[in-house]
Amino acid sequence: MPSASGRRRESASAIVADKERGRHELKVDASSLAVAVPTGDGSLLKSCPFMVGGHRWHIQYYPNGNNAECKGHVSVSLVLDEDVPKPVTVEYRLGIVAETRALFFINRKEKLVSKPEIVRQFRGRESWGYSNFAKRQELFNRVRRRNVDAFTIRCDLVVRNGFRTEAAPPPPKKAARVPPSDLHKHLGDLLQSGRGADVVFEVAGERFAAHRCVLGSRSPVISAELLGAAATDDAGVVLVEGVEPRTFRALLRYAYTDALPEVDREEADGLHRELLAAADRYELERLKLICEDKLCDTIDVGTVETTLALAEKLNCHVLKETCLEFLSRPANVRAVVATRRLHPASNSRGQ
Template sequence: MPAAAGKPSRSASAITPSTVRGYHLLKIDGYSLTKGVPTGDKIKSGSFTLGGHRWHIGYYPNGLQPQYADYISLNLHLDSNVTAAVKAQHKFSFADEVMNLPPSLVSTTVHTYSSLLGWGPISFMKRADLEKSEHLKDDSFTNRCDILVIMDYRAEDLPEDTPAFVTVAPSDLHQHLADLLKTEKGADVVFEVGGHTFAAHRCVLAARSPVFSAELFGGMKEGDTAGVVRIDEMEAQVFKALLCFAYTDSLPVTEKEDEDVMCQHLLVAADRYNMERLKTICEERLCKYINGGSVTTILTLAEQHHCEGLKKACLSFLGSPANLRALLDSDGFDHLSRSCPSVIKNLIAMSALV
């Protein structure tokens, strides 16, 4: 009887490129003065080194070719003679669009550079569009060129596949804690807020907030095992949302039209109980609600509760002369003067520039 065929052997490998990544910022200062450069002529950036090679960016204020005379063209060039071709990817963007985050180069083309051949967007942006955009400020703009240089390729052996006998489910700890809050099983403290009572667990709250920890277990301990802790100056719905976050690290769903008001109250509560993550979540959401009608309230809130990011967002909104003038002429400015005199210096300095 013939022997059964054995299991075929298997091996695998992967080809992985070795790369070097970086970016160069090119500021065009005095943009209007470069508009007289003839089409096809470039202004060179300073040289920079990446991947062992010298590079520069070519800025063509009136396009690289006649058919693109209404555009700004940009090119990435090798800055010196090379004996072999260099393979790289690049992506041009405005620096204020990407800030400190690298844009994705996954979908960009790998180009081969030589001492004579550069690559870049020949129609990066129409000059007329740039001049109407927010990218051009004080007659200048900054461009960022992200570059990935491919140094070489290497082959690596891959381990044999291991059959997946066990599948690990995603964490459901937050759901278990939410159920614990909902059922009140094992609750050992009761809070009275705005005429409503909420049962909770001392250990959970103490783990989530140093203020709760001090109040429930420390020298500031409030209430006994069967006692009730009274919370003043807070609405019941706000405290309920605070508890939800303490147990699940997420906020309950709120009607869209009520989200800004709830976030204002929750920010105050988060600051009161030193729950920094909740506080920054509220800050981030409130940034979306800054407008002419709300900026006074939100700026006051940011100043009183030391929310630097939210304060900067408000001052950025007031950086518009129209928005600042509207505030200075409103009753909100008088309220701001009384409640937060420290921010008035900022506004006076800004108004001097209007």
């Protein structure tokens, strides 16, 4: 019924099966099928004890049957290895697998014997399984054909411990669908429109309007080097030297949107080199790593020497290692030397 405050309180619970799953694998030397062994307890082999569902179990293996009637067969059973006050219900499955090598040296386990799932009640120190699990000679032949010296007895079991009550999980919280952030789009539009711009940069005769607060927040070096009073001319325009207009345009776009402009493949390599140098100059570490990563993907015979020189100059360790790895291949070195002979002037300028 509604509470005194008028709010409705809801709760739920559930009765669920209390059960635990487990698996035990007993690896067996295949020679146990080849040598003469007696029938019955004289040949009994056991797995180490294992715990599932709060109870201790082990697997019994008879390489020549657990009694005279099943001589010539392998007997396998699951044993509850403790006394219990009440029967324990178990779902279990017994099988035999062998590890074989497939293509590309990948190991896989192949089923040799598989039995259907059994449901039994164990009453303490009791075993259930199969006396005639598999014919001894047939199993040995299967193992030998796969050129392995062992097989594995596998037991998958689910121990049922009755039922228990648990609180049902609360209903999923209703939430509004939140779209991805579009801050970068708005800042990009702000840069493109020039609204509220309070600084103008001149780069090789081309002017760019921007906002001091945005650039200053992105890089202390930009704030000190480009926005200081010493960097302006008489008209208050900031003069930028040593940077190409296209590079400065891309630098501004990154500062506002955290992304680089899309450019043609032919133009991208040169732009990323220039941006790498500019990012190093203005201490934009993320931009520097982005450019370094892009240049690693475009190293070829014609660019490797120039890229290596730039990587060494700017301490770009990953880019340098990528260039050296490229040059470690004799075919690439021969191609670089041939290119240098065909275009000596361009290569000397790139050094």
